[in-house]
Amino acid sequence: MDRAPRSRPSPGAAAVAGPLVVVSNRLPFRAERSGGRLHFTRSPGGLVSALEPVLRERGGVWVGWPGIPREDLERAAADLPGDPNVRYEPVPLSAHEVGQFYGAFSNRTLWPLFHYFVGTTRIDATAWRAYDAVNARFAERAAAFARSGALVWVHDYQLLRTPQHLRHLVPDARVALFLHIPFPATDVFRVLPWSRLILRGMLGADVVGFQVESYADHFLGAAARLLGCDVDRGTRRIEYDGRTISVTADPISIDAEYITRLAERTGPRARHGEHPLEILGVDRLDYTKGIHERLLAVERLLERWPEYRRRIVFTQLMVPSRERVAEYSDLKRQIDETVGRINGRFSEGGWAPIRYLVRSLPPEELVPLYRSADVAMVTPLRDGMNLVAKEYVMAQVSLTGVLVLSELAGAAEELQEALVVNPFDVDAVAAALHRALSMPADERQARMSALRDRVRTHDVHAWVRDFLAETDRAALRVAPDATPVEQVKRRLLPWLSGRPSVTVFLDYDGTLTPIVPRPEDATLSRAARAALAQAARNPALDVVIVSGRSLDDVKARVGVAGITYVGDHGFQIEGPGVALHHDGLERYRDVVERAADRLEAMAVPGAQVERKAATVSYHVRRVDEDARADAVRRAEQTLRRLRLRVTHGKMVVEGRPPLDWHKGQAVLYVLTQRYGANWPSRTRALYIGDDVTDEDAFQSLRGIGRSIHVSEAAPSSTSVADYRLPDPAAVIQLVRWLGAGAFTSPSG
Numbered sequence: 001m002d003r004a005p006r007s008r009p010s011p012g013a014a015a016v017a018g019p020l021v022v023v024s025n026r027l028p029f030r031a032e033r034s035g036g037r038l039h040f041t042r043s044p045g046g047l048v049s050a051l052e053p054v055l056r057e058r059g060g061v062w063v064g065w066p067g068i069p070r071e072d073l074e075r076a077a078a079d080l081p082g083d084p085n086v087r088y089e090p091v092p093l094s095a096h097e098v099g100q101f102y103g104a105f106s107n108r109t110l111w112p113l114f115h116y117f118v119g120t121t122r123i124d125a126t127a128w129r130a131y132d133a134v135n136a137r138f139a140e141r142a143a144a145f146a147r148s149g150a151l152v153w154v155h156d157y158q159l160l161r162t163p164q165h166l167r168h169l170v171p172d173a174r175v176a177l178f179l180h181i182p183f184p185a186t187d188v189f190r191v192l193p194w195s196r197l198i199l200r201g202m203l204g205a206d207v208v209g210f211q212v213e214s215y216a217d218h219f220l221g222a223a224a225r226l227l228g229c230d231v232d233r234g235t236r237r238i239e240y241d242g243r244t245i246s247v248t249a250d251p252i253s254i255d256a257e258y259i260t261r262l263a264e265r266t267g268p269r270a271r272h273g274e275h276p277l278e279i280l281g282v283d284r285l286d287y288t289k290g291i292h293e294r295l296l297a298v299e300r301l302l303e304r305w306p307e308y309r310r311r312i313v314f315t316q317l318m319v320p321s322r323e324r325v326a327e328y329s330d331l332k333r334q335i336d337e338t339v340g341r342i343n344g345r346f347s348e349g350g351w352a353p354i355r356y357l358v359r360s361l362p363p364e365e366l367v368p369l370y371r372s373a374d375v376a377m378v379t380p381l382r383d384g385m386n387l388v389a390k391e392y393v394m395a396q397v398s399l400t401g402v403l404v405l406s407e408l409a410g411a412a413e414e415l416q417e418a419l420v421v422n423p424f425d426v427d428a429v430a431a432a433l434h435r436a437l438s439m440p441a442d443e444r445q446a447r448m449s450a451l452r453d454r455v456r457t458h459d460v461h462a463w464v465r466d467f468l469a470e471t472d473r474a475a476l477r478v479a480p481d482a483t484p485v486e487q488v489k490r491r492l493l494p495w496l497s498g499r500p501s502v503t504v505f506l507d508y509d510g511t512l513t514p515i516v517p518r519p520e521d522a523t524l525s526r527a528a529r530a531a532l533a534q535a536a537r538n539p540a541l542d543v544v545i546v547s548g549r550s551l552d553d554v555k556a557r558v559g560v561a562g563i564t565y566v567g568d569h570g571f572q573i574e575g576p577g578v579a580l581h582h583d584g585l586e587r588y589r590d591v592v593e594r595a596a597d598r599l600e601a602m603a604v605p606g607a608q609v610e611r612k613a614a615t616v617s618y619h620v621r622r623v624d625e626d627a628r629a630d631a632v633r634r635a636e637q638t639l640r641r642l643r644l645r646v647t648h649g650k651m652v653v654e655g656r657p658p659l660d661w662h663k664g665q666a667v668l669y670v671l672t673q674r675y676g677a678n679w680p681s682r683t684r685a686l687y688i689g690d691d692v693t694d695e696d697a698f699q700s701l702r703g704i705g706r707s708i709h710v711s712e713a714a715p716s717s718t719s720v721a722d723y724r725l726p727d728p729a730a731v732i733q734l735v736r737w738l739g740a741g742a743f744t745s746p747s748g
């Protein structure tokens with residue numbers, strides 16, 4: 001189990017090929033218990049057979065849940081299957097975690113919503129948190145390999161937050177994501193309260209792949225509309241957080257040669273009795289697959305064209321899935337009843353029109369069924385791709401069958417020679433069935449051979465090759481073509497130039513100056529002061545410094561005349577045409593003083609008490625690490641006892657009057673005082689800050705201004721800011737650019 005991945009580039013492999021790390025919800029094997037021991041058997045399937053050869057060749061790791069609860073895994077780890085060049089890395093999950101992350105959020109929220117079943121979508125915040133936490137765990141497992149330069153390829157809707165978590169842990173990781181199910185239109189996607197966080201999660205990847213173009217287009221649209229990203233629909237690129245993300249449409253396929261060989265070897269299945277026309281449906285038992293509607297279409301066929309009575313048999317094969325989800329057992333019951341009703345209505349003389357089997361057949365048994373079926377009905381109500389359609393086509397070695405295919409399956413974009421139908425339109429599906437059953441042999445051959453050519457040339461191996469080639473192209477592209485400052489400038493430019501003036505709000509500590517151990521040492525650099533002074537001279541620019549420090553302190557530290565200062569988290573404001581001395585200051589002055597005295601009396605070594613007019617700050621950066629949590633807890637108690645509101649910043653606990661007033665309100669106050677209530681049509685408000693307390697201002701300006709979070713790491717899921725800059729040096733650069741008035745000219 002501790003084999004390290006080896007890189008073994010093959011001749012002709014792309015220049016950046018290296019170890020590959022596949023991350024998927026499940027490892028490619030099933031665990032079964034027998035004789036008190038756990039046994040692992042490989043799960044068959046196109047994805048496994050396509051990915052394993054590449055993993056073996058490049059050397060690699062497969063990260064996933066092994067399908068058994070954490071408790072059992074500890075005992076069984078030694079028995080996990082291995083391969084000299086592929087390492088399986090299990091992500092241990094408890095039964096409860098699987099229930100929340102997989103059973104609840106993946107399958108009762110994302111699955112229905114992404115398949116446009118909005119009414120069935122559950123919105124459950126507990127499940128969301130579990131999903132995000134489990135996604136982070138997958139990222140942690142993959143991080144060690146990502147650090148050594150491997151390409152990490154994340155799969156499917158269960159892991160949409162994993163790319164961002166991985167990017168957070170390994171900023172220069174190479175990450176790709178492929179979504180196997182549809183990506184819905186923005187107005188459906190945004191039903192999800194966490195849609196932006198899901199998007200940010202996905203945008204942690206360098207390449208995001210979808211089955212078909214329309215899903216890729218939906219994703220580009222969502223990035224532009226929900227996150228305000230710069231999106232180039234022509235080249236399918238998204239600018240996000242200083243990086244360029246490529247979006248691709250690459251339809252997954254099957255191992256075409258394997259299915260063909262199996263079909264040729266096994267030959268057609270013996271036909272039974274005198275009912276020569278066979279119609280086949282093969283699906284996971286899932287409400288998206290349209291099984292019930294399909295049964296109604298068979299019923300309609302027998303009603304409208306009675307000549308098919310006694311001449312057809314419709315066989316529906318279903319693999320049970322997600323049996324614990326109520327919608328699935330309801331569906332099973334509904335299908336049972338409808339089959340019973342239709343068979344009851346039409347059966348005669350030992351003939352029944354519908355047979356259905358609930359079981360999984362091995363390929364050796366499934367392929368002969370495909371081969372002998374005169375018609376395959378693949379009529380999902382919505383499907384990312386649908387591999388059954390492609391399997392049927394490749395098993396049709398004698399070119400006699402007809403594929404009836406839903407236009408709402410991704411496969412319909414490629415398989416145009418099928419009889420393409422709207423699966424909700426029962427009459428149209430019945431008519432297509434009639435057309436398929438009565439189609440002349442030469443038309444059947446022509447259609448089927450065209451379909452086979454298409455699937456043969458784009459099989460699953462081509463899919464893997466094409467997708468990996470895209471990731472190589474992304475890695476080889478000239479490194480992010482712009483610095484973070486340039487990226488932000490580019491995005492701000494069109495917005496800024498729409499108004500005659502810009503009001504820029506800047507936090508002080510951590511935004512204009514680097515964070516230092518002692519707050520009194522945070523002095524402004526000469527370059528920063530010069531940039532602010534230049535900005536202050538620009539008549540189209542209004543500069544406001546916003547700080548948790550006292551007004552006098554921040555004024556003295558910045559020392560630039562003609563600009564506005566907001567101190568004490570907004571309780572004091574002073575600048576041209578605006579002044580505020582919040583009445584809470586007087587009412588709470590004594591309480592705040594008393595709080596400061598008590599915090600000082602605690603005499604914690606390294607702790608520092610900062611007294612301001614309306615707030616008191618307790619700095620713990622220099623408190624011994626072991627004692628810090630305790631110091632924070634005691635400070636919180638002290639402040640709460642005096643009925644002050646407790647807030648947290650970076651290594652600081654603060655006590656403030658329990659009034660509904662914060663940096664966000666102070667920002668709106670300044671704007672309204674200076675420009676009137678309709679300020680959004682007169683100035684552009686931009687807020688730049690790094691602290692937790694700045695989030696209030698980001699929040700106040702959402703939708704009516706823009707905000708930049710100063711943070712070294714990729715945006716944390718807790719910040720609501722629009723953009724990010726890495727450090728104060730980048731902020732100063734941006735201020736210099738604003739000061740130079742470049743935003744007023746379209747050339748920037």
Ligand code: ADQ
Binds near residue numbers: 180181361388
């Ligand atoms: P699924 O929703 O599982 O996959 P699909 O693409 O049809 O849908 O794959 C089903 C697979 O299960 C096929 O390979 C089929 O042969 C097999 N299968 C179904 N019933 C069976 C039975 N009774 N016995 C044995 N095998 C059976 C998701 C997306 C799809 C997307 C795939 C791959 O929902 O849209 O095509 O991933 O990306």
